[in-house]
Amino acid sequence: MRNGLNISGVSEIVHEIRENGAEAVIRFSTSTAVAGDRAEVTVGTAHHGTFRMARDFRLALTGAEAADPGLTPVEAAAAAIGACVLITHVHGYSARGISLTSLGVRVTATVPTDAAGRVADPSAGLRDLRYDITVDAEATEAALAQVTQFVTCFSPNHRAFLDAGDYDLSSVLVRPGGTATSRPVPVTAPAATAPAAGELTVVAELQWEYGTEAHVSTAVSPGIEARRAAPTLVVDQSKQMLGIDRGPNPQEMLLTAISAELALGLSALARERGLPLSRIEVDGGGRLDIRGMMNVDPAVPARFHEIRFVVRCEADLDDDPDDDKVAALVTECAANSTLLAVLRRANTADVRLRSPGAEILTLRSDAAQVSAFIEQIVRQQREQQAAAARAGGDPA
Amino acid sequence: MSKAIGDPAGPGADRKWSNNLRRGRVPGPRLPEQRVMDDDLGMSTRSVHSGTYIDPATGSVGTPIFTSSTYEFNEHTYGAFDQGHIRDVPIYGRYGTPNQWVVQEKVAALENAESAVAFASGMAAITTALLTLTNRGGHIVSSRDVYGGTYNLLREDMPQFGRDVTFTDPTDIREIEAAVRPETQVLFFETLTNPLLKSIPLPELGELARRENLLLVIDNTFLTPYCLRPLDLGAHVVIHSATKYLGGHSDLTAGVAAGSRKYMDRIWTELLKLGGSLDAFGCFLLERGLKTLAVRMRTHIENANLLAAFLNEHPRVTAVHHPSLSGYPYPRLREWCATGFGGMVSFEVEGGDEAALKFLDRLTIPAVATSLGGVESLVSLPFNTSHSFLTVRQRRELGIQPGLVRLSVGIEDSADLITDIDTALTGI
Numbered sequence: 001m002r003n004g005l006n007i008s009g010v011s012e013i014v015h016e017i018r019e020n021g022a023e024a025v026i027r028f029s030t031s032t033a034v035a036g037d038r039a040e041v042t043v044g045t046a047h048h049g050t051f052r053m054a055r056d057f058r059l060a061l062t063g064a065e066a067a068d069p070g071l072t073p074v075e076a077a078a079a080a081i082g083a084c085v086l087i088t089h090v091h092g093y094s095a096r097g098i099s100l101t102s103l104g105v106r107v108t109a110t111v112p113t114d115a116a117g118r119v120a121d122p123s124a125g126l127r128d129l130r131y132d133i134t135v136d137a138e139a140t141e142a143a144l145a146q147v148t149q150f151v152t153c154f155s156p157n158h159r160a161f162l163d164a165g166d167y168d169l170s171s172v173l174v175r176p177g178g179t180a181t182s183r184p185v186p187v188t189a190p191a192a193t194a195p196a197a198g199e200l201t202v203v204a205e206l207q208w209e210y211g212t213e214a215h216v217s218t219a220v221s222p223g224i225e226a227r228r229a230a231p232t233l234v235v236d237q238s239k240q241m242l243g244i245d246r247g248p249n250p251q252e253m254l255l256t257a258i259s260a261e262l263a264l265g266l267s268a269l270a271r272e273r274g275l276p277l278s279r280i281e282v283d284g285g286g287r288l289d290i291r292g293m294m295n296v297d298p299a300v301p302a303r304f305h306e307i308r309f310v311v312r313c314e315a316d317l318d319d320d321p322d323d324d325k326v327a328a329l330v331t332e333c334a335a336n337s338t339l340l341a342v343l344r345r346a347n348t349a350d351v352r353l354r355s356p357g358a359e360i361l362t363l364r365s366d367a368a369q370v371s372a373f374i375e376q377i378v379r380q381q382r383e384q385q386a387a388a389a390r391a392g393g394d395p396a
Numbered sequence: 397m398s399k400a401i402g403d404p405a406g407p408g409a410d411r412k413w414s415n416n417l418r419r420g421r422v423p424g425p426r427l428p429e430q431r432v433m434d435d436d437l438g439m440s441t442r443s444v445h446s447g448t449y450i451d452p453a454t455g456s457v458g459t460p461i462f463t464s465s466t467y468e469f470n471e472h473t474y475g476a477f478d479q480g481h482i483r484d485v486p487i488y489g490r491y492g493t494p495n496q497w498v499v500q501e502k503v504a505a506l507e508n509a510e511s512a513v514a515f516a517s518g519m520a521a522i523t524t525a526l527l528t529l530t531n532r533g534g535h536i537v538s539s540r541d542v543y544g545g546t547y548n549l550l551r552e553d554m555p556q557f558g559r560d561v562t563f564t565d566p567t568d569i570r571e572i573e574a575a576v577r578p579e580t581q582v583l584f585f586e587t588l589t590n591p592l593l594k595s596i597p598l599p600e601l602g603e604l605a606r607r608e609n610l611l612l613v614i615d616n617t618f619l620t621p622y623c624l625r626p627l628d629l630g631a632h633v634v635i636h637s638a639t640k641y642l643g644g645h646s647d648l649t650a651g652v653a654a655g656s657r658k659y660m661d662r663i664w665t666e667l668l669k670l671g672g673s674l675d676a677f678g679c680f681l682l683e684r685g686l687k688t689l690a691v692r693m694r695t696h697i698e699n700a701n702l703l704a705a706f707l708n709e710h711p712r713v714t715a716v717h718h719p720s721l722s723g724y725p726y727p728r729l730r731e732w733c734a735t736g737f738g739g740m741v742s743f744e745v746e747g748g749d750e751a752a753l754k755f756l757d758r759l760t761i762p763a764v765a766t767s768l769g770g771v772e773s774l775v776s777l778p779f780n781t782s783h784s785f786l787t788v789r790q791r792r793e794l795g796i797q798p799g800l801v802r803l804s805v806g807i808e809d810s811a812d813l814i815t816d817i818d819t820a821l822t823g824i
């Protein structure tokens with residue numbers, strides 16, 4: 001046990017998944033329904049290899065313009081990325097024998113807005129993303145810096161943010177009789193909708209509690225801060241993933257953020273266009289292969305991937321063109337989505353690591369930085385193995 | 397204390413994170429002084445020898461009782477604390493002691509399992525295993541035919557812990573399949589139900605669990621590994637009230653869970669918190685009892701088969717429930733239970749519960765008591781004991797008719813048991 005993590009458990013999982021890759025695959029899911037101006041998200045049962053992890057979490061998200069604003073999708077996304085960065089750090093420290101006193105991650109990003117304060121350029125995704133990491137631990141600066149570099153390569157949500165990726169989106173129209181028709185929605189590059197006049201700043205402030213549990217407070221400014229109590233979230237892993245089930249995990253938070261953005265966006269768009277959708281639901285899902293995350297198999301992606309959404313609308317519409325209308329609306333809504341753009345684009349993040357007494361590291365995390373660091377690790381591993389073989393020892 | 401076998405160095409100062417996590421799962425926990433028998437040896441050989449601790453100082457052929465509740469720290473203990481593998485080093489009574497490891501090794505060998513955990517009762521094993529293998533918000537599919545204590549846990553407490561439970565007919569795979577929900581995590585059943593000895597479709601349950609990523613937890617108390625090894629048929633965890641056949645002498649309350657090291661480690665972690673660990677004397681009694689499991693079970697089975705056949709012909713008996721009889725409704729059990737069906741027989745006495753009560757009064761050999769699986773025959777009526785918490789209608793629904801007698805056939809001479817029962821029945 002170190003930092004509240006069962007590190008023997010981590011090691012055993014690594015061995016198990018090396019021999020049996022099927023146990024490494026985890027599928028997360030959320031289901032979201034629009035109720036008034038809220039998107040109510042229920043985290044679904046996750047499948048981890050050959051067993052299931054039941055989940056018991058519900059979150060309500062709103063847009064920034066809601067009368068009684070709550071957590072907004074961009075805040076949830078910042079929390080999801082930050083939580084993953086934080087938990088991956090805890091794993092890294094624990095495996096290296098570094099005991100933590102405290103760990104905080106502050107995630108900030110901006111979103112360009114038009115003169116009316118609405119998102120001006122969804123294609124930009126989240127801009128100016130940065131992590132300010134503050135660690136208090138007994139370890140050399142070099143060791144602390146190395147863990148952060150590892151995290152930039154292996155944190156699944158950070159990599160989902162960093163890498164150009166794709167997602168799968170389809171729309172389903174359900175009619176009163178229960179008949180449903182499904183359409184795939186093309187992944188389209190969003191376009192700027194209006195000239196940028198200002199920007200929203202999103203902040204997620206994460207504090208490590210113990211183990212994989214982190215407490216998160218978030219903010220968006222300017223605009224809604226004065227109108228609400230700052231929401232506090234708890235993010236944690238399931239007990240099967242060495243947490244204690246205190247909250248949704250970072251991948252579930254990411255699905256929550258994107259599903260809510262889609263659901264709220266579609267609801268607003270349908271209202272604007274006068275399309276009478278009586279029910280809007282979004283099912284989200286994604287896949288994690290922890291062989292990639294733990295660098296067990298270089299061919300496996302470290303990032304959270306195979307992200308997919310099914311948007312389901314109920315409407316009292318009957319003829320074929322209405323299917324097209326709904327699919328077109330979902331397509332437009334996807335094109336207006338800041339968070340889907342994040343998944344699609346290659347992004348960069350500025351990382352700054354500090355301890356109470358010192359600046360330890362600043363780096364710009366992007367595809368080139370990640371591949372250079374991974375190459376360096378692989379080279380070191382080969383050298384270690386060769387040295388061990390020369391010494392007649394058991395190569396690690 | 398010497399170094400435990402399951403104590404390979406974990407990741408450490410000189411071992412870097414990436415690709416260097418050195419510790420995989422190992423069988424055990426066990427000490428180097430413990431005997432590990434080959435898998436291809438027979439039941440009796442394994443039950444006598446597996447796990448025995450051979451004391452290096454004295455050469456004693458049996459395991460000594462280590463009454464100590466705590467163990468001196470050394471580099472291995474410190475290493476285990478540092479690296480997290482504290483299940484593999486003797487530290488503290490509740491965490492794991494040589495006597496627990498001995499008896500766990502024996503049960504694991506008998507159930508073809510990698511690892512086992514000993515508990516202070518069968519209920520401690522069940523509670524701990526079910527809470528371990530589910531999360532808040534999860535769902536368990538089980539049956540109303542399970543042991544009453546288990547039923548109460550499932551009905552009264554699991555929902556309070558945030559685990560929902562659906563009770564199904566345990567013989568009906570369709571009904572069980574239909575009860576599975578997205579959040580279902582565990583299927584929990586007994587290999588042979590109490591008191592009617594209904595058999596569950598075990599291979600199909602194993603297949604369902606595999607297909608749906610569910611964990612199949614099987615209470616094998618009634619059949620014991622001598623008759624059936626559920627892990628071979630797809631179960632993930634097998635549980636016993638070791639109070640019964642495994643202990644075998646009605647002088648011990650204990651439980652065990654067995655399965656892969658992965659699930660046993662998780663169950664053990666929960667045991668540390670819930671606290672139902674088995675003390676050294678209990679372990680010793682269980683180890684001693686297990687040594688004769690095979691020889692006892694052979695006699696239990698033989699006696700039960702003879703009594704079932706005898707009762708089936710008796711004019712005062714209106715029905716007999718036993719897998720050896722031709723009318724047994726679940727004949728497929730014989731496909732996976734080749735060595736017999738344990739020592740339980742239940743039957744209905746003409747004249748209902750009143751007649752059954754008279755019958756008990758007239759018996760001279762079997763003791764009228766609850767429980768089962770001891771060397772002595774025990775007899776009881778479900779209506780006023782194990783199933784008294786059910787309404788008359790609920791009992792009917794389960795198939796419990798007035799006059800039902802539950803007999804745990806002991807290892808006495810079968811002729812004496814038959815004479816005694818015949819006399820008691822005839823005189824009602």
Ligand SMILES: Cc1ncc(COP(=O)(O)O)c(C=O)c1O
Pocket residue numbers: 517518519520543545546586590615617618636637638639649650651767
């Ligand atoms: C099938 C079965 N499982 C579990 C138990 C509970 O075991 P214990 O009494 O050892 O707690 C019993 C006890 O009667 C039982 O018959």
